[in-house]
Amino acid sequence: MRPCTEEWNQLMLEMPVDHVDATTAIIHPSGRLDLQTAQLFRTKVAAAVESSHHRIVVDLAQVTFMDSSGLGALIAGLKTARQAGGDLRIAAVSAQVTMVLELTQMHRVLRAHDTVDDALDGM
């Protein structure tokens, strides 16, 4: 799907990003974070970092399902944010997301915070 088509623009609206301040953003994926939505997520992170919002919290409260592609996208986001001098934290994970993180031992790299506020704390 090419950027700037109507479909693309519609998709971009489906993963809102809040700018908390000049350097901090909260990304809100919803539904499934998998092969279908991973690219959109990566695009959102890139756009945030591009606009100097390199401190990123990913609010996973509305994510009902994540697979290894979704996990890969989170990891890619973490690397992008850190390369820009920032960080990426995740918040409000479901039992299913926790399962994926723990099976892959990524819960040590992507430490889950209970709430977005907890994640923002000390960023």
Added chain:
Amino acid sequence: MTPPSGERWDADVTALDRMHAVLEQTWRAHPQVPELDRTALTLSLAELVANVAEHSGATSLWFGVEVTTDALIAVTQDDGVPTPHRFRSALVTEDPYAEDGRGMALARHLAQLSYDRVEECNRWQVVRPISSS
């Protein structure tokens, strides 16, 4: 060729929507299946189907799932390239910042997978025993 059993879908990302919908229907029809087993089977199958959509070059994917008293049994078949027997996939990757290479290991951890090449098709059987209460 004997047509594979199950529903036929396009072997692209839309197959994921269809797979999740069929599984949701299945859980509604079988409310006794424990949450853990639903989650495990769903994730295992999602990894397999994503793999087919992304890497196999397949046009078609056939999908079927059934619930028995002891197990959840799914079969997927696709007309893509032969799936390599040795997967470089691990639950815990050497480089923790690796963005891929975990999917098949996850699938195999969560269910019993068996693979066959049948009449130019890849056929996967995925079995998740139902946890006893």
